[in-house]
Amino acid sequence: MTTPFGQIGAQDVLDIVVVAFLIYQAYLLVAGTRAVNVVRGILVFAGVWVAAQLLGLTTLSFLLGRAGTVGIFALLVLFQPELRAALERVGRPRGRDASASGAALQDLARAMERLAERKTGALIAIERRTPLGEYAETGVNIDALVSVPFLEALFARNAPLHDGGIILLGARVVAAGCLFPLQPADGTYRRYGTRHRAAIGLSELTDAVVLVVSEERGSMRIALAGRLGPDLNGTELREQLRELVYDYPAGRPPVPGKATSPETAQEPEEEEVRPESRSRSEPRPEIHKESL
């Protein structure tokens, strides 16, 4: 085919499609995590560099070019967790196993309620798009089906794995006793203890939905995108789990907005974490059989 840019063949089209696909996958990987700010910084840097070249600013363009070369190696180090996550995603089996079933979420919500009633502390991260393998490695590998008694047993006060958080993938508990990254104590959430700050910290670095049961207050809350939501009752918890996990379309980037933008957090303890995948005014699909 002849175009203003010359001859374009099937190979060129394939090339463009593959590159576009890779760029989109890279975007999916960083969207909703803190890495998106680094990407913005890189785009600004690249923009200034291109402008300097177009305007013939030789010294500036030379300096930016050199800094860019060093920057590539710096990025490899900086993005090491994301690169690792990307490789994990490529190797992960796709399909229904990777998404949480309604029955598993129902059991999860029930277990959270029972733990809260007894004031047993719990920290549960639900993996969505961002692989949590590196955090799972800090704990004990489990691979067991989610069930109410199992979750209760895991967090029971004298249980060997009650300390730390557990990670769920689909309907399975993949690891327990895991260490999550702590949100700094000097930040917005300085008044909170380490369990809550670990939940916020993990949700800031990944798109995981992190559930916390407070040992002190017997409350249930959700941390999402670096923000901690309000206390939830059982019905609200089920509703949020359905929208944030069951309805969460795999591979779709979060829509930037109140719920997913950490920068917009003002008084987080009074704000509600709202699911980003569906607005409340939109009709909900019926979930048959495994209804929450």
Ligand SMILES: Nc1ncnc2c1ncn2[C@@H]1O[C@H](COP(=O)(O)OP(=O)(O)OP(=O)(O)O)[C@@H](O)[C@H]1O
């Ligand atoms: N980095 C971490 N990753 C995972 N779990 C953690 C981490 N830090 C602390 N925890 C868990 O939190 C527990 C301590 O909770 P702490 O009382 O400090 O927090 P809190 O936010 O006040 O919660 P609570 O309201 O339940 O008391 C630890 O025993 C451990 O199980």
